[in-house]
Amino acid sequence: MSNEQLDQLRNKLDQVNLEILELINKRAELVQEIGQIKEKQGAYRFDPVRERAMLDLITEHNNGPFENSTLEALFKEIFKASLELQEDDHRKALLV
Amino acid sequence: MSNEQLDQLRNKLDQVNLEILELINKRAELVQEIGQIKEKQGAYRFDPVRERAMLDLITEHNNGPFENSTLEALFKEIFKASLELQEDDHRKALLV
Numbered sequence: 484m485s486n487e488q489l490d491q492l493r494n495k496l497d498q499v500n501l502e503i504l505e506l507i508n509k510r511a512e513l514v515q516e517i518g519q520i521k522e523k524q525g526a527y528r529f530d531p532v533r534e535r536a537m538l539d540l541i542t543e544h545n546n547g548p549f550e551n552s553t554l555e556a557l558f559k560e561i562f563k564a565s566l567e568l569q570e571d572d573h574r575k576a577l578l579v
Numbered sequence: 580m581s582n583e584q585l586d587q588l589r590n591k592l593d594q595v596n597l598e599i600l601e602l603i604n605k606r607a608e609l610v611q612e613i614g615q616i617k618e619k620q621g622a623y624r625f626d627p628v629r630e631r632a633m634l635d636l637i638t639e640h641n642n643g644p645f646e647n648s649t650l651e652a653l654f655k656e657i658f659k660a661s662l663e664l665q666e667d668d669h670r671k672a673l674l675v
Contacts, residue, residue, distance in 0.1 A: 499606045
């Protein structure tokens with residue numbers, strides 16, 4: 484009985500993992516688009532004020548179980564990875 | 580024109596952030612439920628074989644732009660945070 488329940492929960496977990504995967508990649512595409520516009524404007528890609536505003540919006544909407552501090556740390560990793568992706572695009576553009 | 584476009588993209592990004600937030604918390608709840616079942620079974624909570632299987636499923640479904648290595652690193656952080664949440668639950672249970 485418990486094992487069946489465990490399998491069901493694990494299937495749900497796999498489903499949620501794939502939904503997170505899709506959203507993280509969708510997010511990366513948006514960040515790439517934003518990077519291209521900022522590139523044309525000659526603006527620097529990393530914007531700490533905007534990053535703070537994003538984190539504030541996230542923690543304002545947090546209903547748990549994760550604590551705000553954990554979510555901030557996780558989202559900062561996601562932001563950093565997205566920024567690195569922008570930087571790769573930038574380097575590739577310079578090499579063309 | 581570009582600034583309007585930038586604002587639209589940023590609104591979309593905020594929306595995606597909140598969707599990720601919701602899924603990460605939903606995922607944490609599932610992990611807590613799994614932890615409770617494993618607790619009753621006396622099983623150890625961290626399962627490296629299951630973690631590998633989850634990562635493989637994720638990278639099999641990855642259509643980019645993130646590379647598999649980046650996604651593995653991000654998901655490992657999410658897994659770690661979820662496991663820490665389980666451990667907090669376990670400690671609280673012991674204190675009751």
